[in-house]
Amino acid sequence: MKKGNLEYFKKINRDLVLETIRSEQPISRAKVAQKLSFSRSTVSAIVDELISKKFVVETGFGSSTREGGRRAIELGFNPQSGFGIGVELKESGMRICMTDLDGNVLWNEWWNEGLNFQRIEDCIFESIEKAAVSMDRVIAVGFCIPGLTNSKDGIIVDAPALKWTNVHFVEEMKKRLGKPVYINNDVNCAALGERWVGGAKDLDDFIYIYIGLGSGVGSAIVANGNLVHGKDFMAGEIAYLVMEEDVAGDRLNEMGEFGVFENKISGKALAESETSVQALFQAYEKGEERAVVVVKRFIQHLSIGISNMVSLLNPEKVIIGGEVAAYLPAVLADIQFNVNKMTPIRTTIETAAVGTEAGVLGVIAYTFDEEKDLI
Incomplete structure (x- = not known):
């Protein structure tokens, strides 16, 4: 077997052992071997x-065996x-x-700072110092961006x-932080x-559907366990959804302008x-009466x-x-009822649990x- 293939299979085995320990803990080496049908020597080497x-x-x-044998280390x-x-x-x-x-959150702080590379770097290192964690133990740094991102490049x-266009952000922050750096769109991150x-x-x-108090509307799609990005990293741009009356009224979408659907369900439109x-x-x-008309129209559009x-x-x-979303509990049942009527494909509709x-x-x-090879 070629060396590359051997390393690949070793990594698969290592990941399986680690995931088994993580999901089944506390667990002994013998039970890990039993669950994975691996030899005890293979599991012991990986665990070491x-x-x-x-x-x-x-x-x-762990507990004693029925036969009263030596207890296994878990x-x-x-x-x-x-x-x-x-x-x-x-x-x-x-x-x-x-x-x-x-x-588990060790540190969480809001910084009222101007956004430039130097200040971002300074605030990160100050936060690490306050959290009393060595940078050596940081696996990676991720940035949540309010806009269109090419997360691959x-x-x-x-x-x-942020008034930023075509900024090679990851390249610059890697130089400053000396760690793997990643970016993604804010709605994808929230999902x-x-x-x-x-x-x-x-x-x-x-x-995941995002509806902001301003004009912002977007969505993120997770399918088969993976984010769907799309060819131009624009998958989930529901702001551009159109309905028959939009086409009939010549209300169509243009890049850089507020989307047709966005103008119906955004916080700005509601207010x-x-x-x-x-x-x-x-x-x-x-x-x-006036509020009932507006909210019912919102419910109808969002449900469609x-x-x-x-x-x-x-x-x-x-x-x-x-x-x-904070104001939707009063109408969530109506949205669920409408969706159940409009499509035979069942789903559950909820408001976000994380703030x-x-x-x-x-x-x-x-x-x-992205850094799972190191974890």
């Missing part, structure tokens, strides 16, 4: 390597063998978060809120945050009839959009996030997945 790298620890002795996964850093960039500053490999294609520690935990097929989205939903719950996505993608769940940290947690999960 994982212990030396601090990914696995011995947690103590193993556990060590989530603090490595850490990830997530940075969410916004027009008003940045959020920096640090977690261990299980998503590490380029911020267009982020209007991955839900999948890691929220309402989509461990789901392989779901849709046009009231002083705010909050005021609109308060008036709706009181039964005020979700139904079409469900028919196309067959997700297990549809999760609605963003600031507008403002969804993006930074999601980009950390993304970096861990």
Whole structure:
């Protein structure tokens, strides 16, 4: 067998042993071997390597056997063998978060800072110092970007809120941080945050829909356990969905302009009839006629959009996030009822479980997945 193939199979075996320990802990070497149908010597060699790298620890002795034999030493996964850093960039500053490999948050801080490379670098190193974690133990740094990103080449294609276009961001930050660096779109990151520690935990097929208080509307698609990016990294741009009346009224989409669907369901569109989205939903719950008309129209439009996505993608769940999601519990049952009528393909519709940290947690999960060879 060629050396490359041998290393590949060794890595597969190592990943299987580590995942078994992580999911079944506490577990002995013998039980790992039994579950995987590996020889005990193979498992012992892999476990010794994982212990030396601090990914696995011995947690103590297990229970005695029925025959009263010697108790086996049990193993556990060590989530603090490595850490990830997530940075969410916004027009008003940045959020920096640090977690261990299980998503436990060690540090989470908002910085009211101007966004330039030097200040981003300084704030990251200050956060690491405050969290009392060595940079040597940081596996990777991920950046959550409010705009179109080419996550493959590490380029911020267009982020209007940051006033950045075609910025080779990853290349620059790698030089400054000396660590693997990744970027992704903020809606994709929020979806991955839900999948890691929220309402989509461990789901392989779901849709995340973002509805902001402003004009922002977008979605992220997770299919077969992977983010769907699209040819130009624009998969999930539901702002551009059109319906028959849009075509009949010559209301079509243009790149760089607000999308047709966005103009129907965004927070900005909802607030046009009231002083705010909050005021609109308060008036709706009181039964005020004008608010009822606006909210019911919103429910209808959103239900149609979700139904079409469900028919196309067959997700297990549809999760609605963003600031507008906070006002949706009062109408969620109506949206679910409509979707059930509009498509025979069943799904569950929920609001997001993770709050403002969804993006930074999601980009950390993304970096861990990209660096899984090291974990």
